[in-house]
Amino acid sequence: MAGIMLQKWLQDQLDGLRSNGLYNEIDPLQGANGPTIRISGRTFVNLSSNNYLGLATDSRLIDAAIAATRQYGAGAGAVRTINGTLELHAELERKLAAFKHTESAIAYQSGFNCNMAAISAVVDGGDAILSDELNHASIIDGCRLSRATIIRYRHSDMDDLRAKAMEARASGKYAKIMVITDGVFSMDGDIAKLPDIAAIADEFELITYVDDAHGSGVLGGGAGTVKHFGLSERIDLQIGTLSKAIGVVGGYVAGSKLLIDWLKVRSRPFLFSTAQPPGPVASCIAAIDILSSSEELQAAMWARADYLKRGLKALGFDIGRSETPITPVMIGDESLTQTFSRELYEAGVYAKGIVFPTVPKGAGRIRNMPTAAHTESMLDEALSAYERIGRKLGVI
Template sequence: MADWNSLYEELENLKKEGRYRPLTVWDSGSDTWMTLNGRRVLQMSSNNYLGLTGHPGLKEAAIAAIREYGAGSGSVRTITGTLRIHDELERELAAFKGTEAALVFQSGFTANQGVLASILGPDDVVISDELNHASIIDGIRLTKSDRKIYAHKDMDQLEAILKQSGGYKKRVIVTDGVFSMDGDIAPLPAIVELAEAYDAFVYVDDAHASGVLGTNGKGTTDHFGLNGRVHIQIGTLSKAVGVVGGYVACEQVLKNYLIHKARPFLFSTSQTPAVAASCLAAVRVLRQSGELIAKLWDNAAYFRAGVQALGFDTGASETPIIPVIIGNPAKTMRFSDLLLEEGVFAQGIVYPTVAMDKGRVRFIVTAGHTRADLDFALNALERASRKLGE
């Protein structure tokens, strides 16, 4: 008789290594302060960079869409699931990103899977930064193309690979815009220059740059003034945008191709009308988000300086993602637990998400945090550090 003994054993090993973590169930919606088991704690791990999850305009748009269109879309996009609200969202995204077109997926993860698996064939090569997100890695695994990995942000190695890869039909360089574990920014100008020199495509996943970098949060392409020189921009509607979903901003020909080839798009029911409408409202809010983004970056600089003043290693962080590098997985998770005792939720992240000796408690600062909130977190860090060393 079949049993699950191997799964039990693996879970027990995770517990022994201090890497087992059950789901945390929250009693309130995403915000700077949230309720956990009846207790209010400061949230320092949310991707809600601009605080849009509770924006009244987004909530009102969702309610209005339910009243007009109903609770669901009823179908995949290619049958009866493309409602007027979906078309409006894609047109607005394309205008916002400054591209010919945009195509929305159910998540940023499925966007990467759908696009990479569709555009890469056995005669192509994909060249990927070693620290790219899991969704990029999984998307590449779905292809039959050759794969080359370059050391993190190592442009010399990237150029060497390009020089050695002249016989392929397509060469696609793939990078995160902002790397989610370390909070550093891709050297996109150098990548674009190499791509143009060696006739390669540039593919940027801006999940943690959408709503964070560039004019009104347009992303790394705009941040570096590279509009028109990046072929494929992946964005998320799930982080700074405050709702859920992903998209590709691209030329119209690629959108038309993906509509016919991208399996997550073809075989998934489209976004609910409420989701599409609230995403559309969020993009319109982003167009007026200059003050919010300025506050986000001011908060990030203040908190990072405070963490470093306490003697912590924040790695390569240069964005609102601020890791506190601890190292050992068990010690990392213990530090996260101590912070929660102090009233701060900051998630510990350990192997295999990061290297075994690079466990970290990852803080994410938002525009919603006040200076008092950030000082509260810094004081909690200091107290938890003392307890960890006892």
């Protein structure tokens, strides 16, 4: 009986999501996640990948993964603290620290794991966290896990942050207070006001924490949002992913040697999860080497992003307040957003609709992710589809 009740509840919930345009269909790819992709035998212009620099399909990364797999095996075989730390892990962490302009770095299995690991290792029930209201879900979950008091401030509202920092510090209730923000906000593409955040942190003795998943490899010559603003010496924890601009999988925390030493003995995903496999680690090293020696890929990415944005704006679409390659086309209604995405699919353009709960209700959008690997002709094909569908559905 209990099993039948569960199945009925699940069916009702899924039916509700479908009727409200909130159910997300998953489309398996028949090949690599590049500027074009194949699904069910069809080829699409791909505008939904986080592969900003095209490195996921770069032959140098593929060759590095094959060589490392042959030398070290398919898996690491243990957690990092037993005997799962390979020479490759140590090399990756040294290169990440140099890349991010910090004393040290620690690698994790995913960017999500970083926020679950680092926040709860540094703050606890006697502390407070000032968190931007549009922070990523992994930050929200990491904050909850820490048991600290969570104080949300209005998105990028520095007056609100300052007032809440002052109130938290004046209360005398908290041993430590941390301020957490995304470096680049993934749904709108806007950049955090890090110079203002750093100044407020100095004034009220706050620990500073920046999740730069969408900034690393994109801003600051590739080093990220913190380097973009020249704040490498003033941000305590820099969080990054290895699965977006780097093109592979994993995440890392960069900061002082004392911080990283602490995370190696107190962050639970590091202590209780098997280490990253050798192949992906070697690919990450190759990617960092490429980004450390040239900004050619970043320049290509920005050129493609500017081209797409100009085209969409010229057609009359609302692309929000993006300051980065992330290019939302604002639709609003959830059902209309999903219809627009399906029409793009039929036209050979893969650009997923983003709706509640990923964004607030009524704020549905198509999120476009131009990359260094796209050509202008690919983007022209996408713009042509956007124009036809936008007029058909009354969006423009």
